[in-house]
Amino acid sequence: MSETGTNVLEVRHLCKYFPIKSGLFGRVVGYVHAVEDVSFTLKRGTTMGLVGESGCGKTTVGKTLLNLTPKTDGEVIFNGNVHLDRLSGRELRSFRPKIQIIFQDPYSSLSPRLPVGEIIGEAVREHHLVPDDQLDGYVSKIMKSCGLFDYQKDRYPHEFSGGQRQRICIARAIALNPDFIVCDEPVSALDVSIQAQIINLLEDLQKEYNLTYLFISHDLSVVQHISDTVGVMYLGNMVEYAGKEDIFARPLHPYTQALFSAIPVPDPTVKMNRIILEGSIPSPANPPSGCKFHTRCRNCKGVCSQKAPRTMDMGGGHTVACHIYDPESGYAQEK
Amino acid sequence: MSEKEPKKTMANEEELALDDGRRVKVLSPGMMVFKRFIRNRLAIVGICTLIFMFVFSFIGGLVSPYRQDQVFYKVDNANKEYASAIINSDYRFTAVEGEVLTPMTRATFNGQVKSSGADETVFTADGVTYTAKKIDDGFYILSAGKTLGTVAQLGKIVDINLEPDTELTDEARKAVQQALRNGEGSFTADGVSYTLTRGVGKNYTLSSMVEVGMVSMLNFDPHDPSYTGLVSGYEFRKACETAMHRGETTAVADGITYTLDVQDENNAVVLDAGGKEIAGISNIIVNPVNNGIFLTADYRAAVSEAISERRTAFDYINSEGVPEHHTIQMRGSNYIVFTQQQTYLIDMYSPPSAAHPLGTDDHGMDVLTRLMYGGRISLMVGFIVMILENIIGIIIGGVSGYFGGWVDTLLMRFVDLFNSIPYYPMMIIAGAIMDSFEVDPYIRLYMMMAIMGIMGWTGVARVVRGQILSLREQDFMVATEATGIPVSRRIFRHLVPNVMPLLIVQATMGLGSIILAEATLSFLGLGIKYPLASWGSIINSSSNIYVMTNCWYLWIPAGLLIVLTVLGFNFVGDGLRDAFDPKMKR
Numbered sequence: 032m033s034e035t036g037t038n039v040l041e042v043r044h045l046c047k048y049f050p051i052k053s054g055l056f057g058r059v060v061g062y063v064h065a066v067e068d069v070s071f072t073l074k075r076g077t078t079m080g081l082v083g084e085s086g087c088g089k090t091t092v093g094k095t096l097l098n099l100t101p102k103t104d105g106e107v108i109f110n111g112n113v114h115l116d117r118l119s120g121r122e123l124r125s126f127r128p129k130i131q132i133i134f135q136d137p138y139s140s141l142s143p144r145l146p147v148g149e150i151i152g153e154a155v156r157e158h159h160l161v162p163d164d165q166l167d168g169y170v171s172k173i174m175k176s177c178g179l180f181d182y183q184k185d186r187y188p189h190e191f192s193g194g195q196r197q198r199i200c201i202a203r204a205i206a207l208n209p210d211f212i213v214c215d216e217p218v219s220a221l222d223v224s225i226q227a228q229i230i231n232l233l234e235d236l237q238k239e240y241n242l243t244y245l246f247i248s249h250d251l252s253v254v255q256h257i258s259d260t261v262g263v264m265y266l267g268n269m270v271e272y273a274g275k276e277d278i279f280a281r282p283l284h285p286y287t288q289a290l291f292s293a294i295p296v297p298d299p300t301v302k303m304n305r306i307i308l309e310g311s312i313p314s315p316a317n318p319p320s321g322c323k324f325h326t327r328c329r330n331c332k333g334v335c336s337q338k339a340p341r342t343m344d345m346g347g348g349h350t351v352a353c354h355i356y357d358p359e360s361g362y363a364q365e366k
Numbered sequence: 367m368s369e370k371e372p373k374k375t376m377a378n379e380e381e382l383a384l385d386d387g388r389r390v391k392v393l394s395p396g397m398m399v400f401k402r403f404i405r406n407r408l409a410i411v412g413i414c415t416l417i418f419m420f421v422f423s424f425i426g427g428l429v430s431p432y433r434q435d436q437v438f439y440k441v442d443n444a445n446k447e448y449a450s451a452i453i454n455s456d457y458r459f460t461a462v463e464g465e466v467l468t469p470m471t472r473a474t475f476n477g478q479v480k481s482s483g484a485d486e487t488v489f490t491a492d493g494v495t496y497t498a499k500k501i502d503d504g505f506y507i508l509s510a511g512k513t514l515g516t517v518a519q520l521g522k523i524v525d526i527n528l529e530p531d532t533e534l535t536d537e538a539r540k541a542v543q544q545a546l547r548n549g550e551g552s553f554t555a556d557g558v559s560y561t562l563t564r565g566v567g568k569n570y571t572l573s574s575m576v577e578v579g580m581v582s583m584l585n586f587d588p589h590d591p592s593y594t595g596l597v598s599g600y601e602f603r604k605a606c607e608t609a610m611h612r613g614e615t616t617a618v619a620d621g622i623t624y625t626l627d628v629q630d631e632n633n634a635v636v637l638d639a640g641g642k643e644i645a646g647i648s649n650i651i652v653n654p655v656n657n658g659i660f661l662t663a664d665y666r667a668a669v670s671e672a673i674s675e676r677r678t679a680f681d682y683i684n685s686e687g688v689p690e691h692h693t694i695q696m697r698g699s700n701y702i703v704f705t706q707q708q709t710y711l712i713d714m715y716s717p718p719s720a721a722h723p724l725g726t727d728d729h730g731m732d733v734l735t736r737l738m739y740g741g742r743i744s745l746m747v748g749f750i751v752m753i754l755e756n757i758i759g760i761i762i763g764g765v766s767g768y769f770g771g772w773v774d775t776l777l778m779r780f781v782d783l784f785n786s787i788p789y790y791p792m793m794i795i796a797g798a799i800m801d802s803f804e805v806d807p808y809i810r811l812y813m814m815m816a817i818m819g820i821m822g823w824t825g826v827a828r829v830v831r832g833q834i835l836s837l838r839e840q841d842f843m844v845a846t847e848a849t850g851i852p853v854s855r856r857i858f859r860h861l862v863p864n865v866m867p868l869l870i871v872q873a874t875m876g877l878g879s880i881i882l883a884e885a886t887l888s889f890l891g892l893g894i895k896y897p898l899a900s901w902g903s904i905i906n907s908s909s910n911i912y913v914m915t916n917c918w919y920l921w922i923p924a925g926l927l928i929v930l931t932v933l934g935f936n937f938v939g940d941g942l943r944d945a946f947d948p949k950m951k952r
Contacts, residue, residue: 094844097848099844099848123850124850125850126850127847127848127849127850128850130848131848131849132844132845132848134845136841139840139841139842140840140841140842140844140845141842142842142860142863142864143395144395144860144863144864145859145860145863146394153849153851153859154846154849154850157849157850157851157852157855158850187394187395189395200845203845203849207849
């Protein structure tokens with residue numbers, strides 16, 4: 032295991048456009064700008080929360096990082112020097128165990144025709160991570176650490192509940208001894224009590240195996256609980272990125288402020304000061320000019336619709352992409 | 367849990383907590399499918415039907431005592447021509463041994479004597495003088511004049527100059543003198559007739575009349591081939607005929623006395639002293655129609671009797687003592703005798719019996735056995751074509767669905783192309799080509815399966831492609847990529863098992879339609895050819911209205927087998943589909 036503190040992942044200017052095809056011969060008439068110019072770094076043993084509305088490109092970031100969908104532009108560097116898109120097929124396949132993903136839907140992410148032991152152990156055997164004669168014991172150990180029982184090895188996914196299935200998915204990822212796991216809304220399909228179990232399991236495993244998570248979620252309280260750093264995405268852009276305490280204490284971007292104001296507080300006496308965003312998220316195929324948020328921003332001024340904001344470092348690794356905090360943008364001068 | 371170890375079982379149960387997951391019995395998806403399947407009553411009916419069909423076809427063929435192409439014959443009595451008879455209206459000439467009746471003689475006799483009707487007619491043919499002496503109507507004795515020498519009368523002296531090699535008895539010499547004295551032209555001595563023909567002056571030519579043959583209208587048939595020599599002998603015939611015409615019942619020939627059993631003026635049977643039948647005499651000539659058959663005199667007599675009595679049928683007890691019924695038909699001047707004769711016929715369209723429970727077909731083959739062997743071919747065609755379709759369909763559909771993009775587009779347009787080839791015209795052309803090349807029935811069978819497979823894979827390809835397209839996007843397939851599992855393993859371990867249920871259902875349902883298609887082709891005469899059978903070709907043999915209306919046992923069982931098999935496959939397919947459907951919680 033590498034020492035804590037090194038960069039497991041560096042993402043620079045990641046872009047992902049999906050072409051829109053139409054007509055008989057599939058002519059490309061436009062692009063869906065799913066991810067645009069996203070940059071961040073992840074240190075070993077930490078968890079980054081990625082939050083945003085539905086359709087803002089969180090899942091696409093996760094899949095593009097793992098090269099499950101090829102990126103359009105930018106760089107993704109693992110462990111300081113591994114570019115997935117530059118590896119050959121064989122090299123990529125042998126590097127795969129290092130980077131894993133846990134899906135949102137525990138029902139569709141397990142093949143219904145394979146027993147659980149086979150689902151967990153299959154890739155381990157393929158990559159010869161443990162000797163074949165120890166595979167059975169290894170799978171049992173992983174299952175136990177994920178809160179599953181040894182005797183469930185021969186059962187099929189349909190015999191498990193959603194929470195158990197998610198444990199199986201986690202076990203499948205953990206079994207490969209990864210450095211980095213993309214948790215793509217792993218708890219959003221589960222009920223609250225199970226969510227807590229899964230979150231705790233993920234935290235325990237992180238401590239045990241020194242894992243690095245990219246935790247994608249739209250559930251801010253979960254993100255607040257598990258993350259070390261938080262990135263906020265809006266329409267393909269990373270609008271704000273900061274440490275957890277920093278961002279929850281001092282949200283800078285108007286979108287982040289609106290988002291965080293929606294976190295329910297379990298106290299009926301507290302007066303909620305919600306920022307209600309008007310309108311719906313614009314189409315990523317035809318994003319607004321300038322700042323993409325300007326159509327819904329209550330602080331919108333003329334410059335916002337004309338110029339895309341720069342990403343400003345506000346100190347302590349707290350970055351924000353908003354004209355308000357950019358003295359050179361001319362926002363302050365406008366009325 | 368076995369009863370042998372109750373203690374251990376108890377112990378195990380005590381160890382498990384009430385909410386322990388181990389208390390739940392683990393069922394693999396296959397087992398669950400099986401359990402759901404056997405609870406489906408209709409599917410069980412279907413599978414029982416199919417098991418019956420397989421046992422019937424594959425074991426029935428072994429149990430059946432007949433081969434599939436064994437032709438059965440039956441013994442049948444057919445009214446066949448047996449003999450022909452004609453009433454003799456021509457004179458028949460019989461020559462004395464050593465004498466020859468030339469055709470000229472016969473023709474002259476026919477021309478002169480027949481018309482004259484005189485008792486004694488003299489005619490000349492080939493320079494010989496003949497005398498035809500009429501004994502009775504239609505019975506003449508022919509004598510030929512033979513020059514013995516010359517006789518010169520010089521006063522009282524009679525000088526007889528004989529030709530060489532001839533002799534004259536003293537009696538005859540005296541008779542010559544007597545005749546000369548009396549001036550008679552002809553005389554008889556020692557039973558021989560002599561003629562004196564006057565030449566120049568007192569010179570005479572002495573000639574004797576020698577019997578050379580007889581002319582009659584009766585026909586002699588020996589009772590036995592060994593009597594042929596005797597019966598054709600002149601002495602015998604003359605004696606018998608003479609006796610017949612004189613109404614006598616005995617005839618003496620060559621010193622042997624024969625008895626005549628006279629039936630009427632034209633018919634009689636000649637018996638020897640011991641009462642043994644030697645020959646029949648008749649004016650009716652009876653000949654067998656086929657060579658190699660010897661008609662007995664008894665039979666000839668029976669035919670003659672029936673014809674002379676103008677009957678159209680008669681019964682005859684043959685040499686083996688079996689009565690035979692014969693019928694006579696007049697055809698021109700001939701009589702044709704028909705009799706019931708045993709012949710071997712192909713046992714066509716025979717109704718159900720103990721030997722043939724479903725009768726026989728138009729080739730005289732056992733229908734039940736044909737159904738068994740036909741079932742083999744029908745089921746085999748169904749399975750092989752299905753396997754062929756699925757192999758091609760899975761490969762093309764799988765490649766198309768898994769790789770997608772332009773590969774998918776290309777392959778699906780190829781599928782569209784195949785789909786637009788008209789199926790039956792194609793099969794008709796293929797059948798006609800194989801007909802014209804006279805392809806061996808077995809090779810034809812394989813060719814047909816190949817063509818049906820090649821024509822039918824597109825449906826499978828589409829289903830597989832669609833299924834794989836949707837499975838490919840499922841998270842568990844993304845997970846296999848994320849965990850770095852190789853492509854082959856991803857296809858065969860993850861994709862194929864998930865496509866299989868649908869494919870099994872499709873294939874089972876498809877089997878029925880393949881069997882139907884094969885039956886249709888065979889019914890149209892394009893598929894399975896004789897001597898091979900299939901259920902369709904068995905129905906084909908009843909495509910004429912006679913068979914359709916009269917021989918239900920020929921086509922109803924075959925039709926029933928097809929219907930039951932297709933129904934069975936459909937029931938099983940439905941049952942499998944329900945069983946594979948995870949939403950079915952039964």
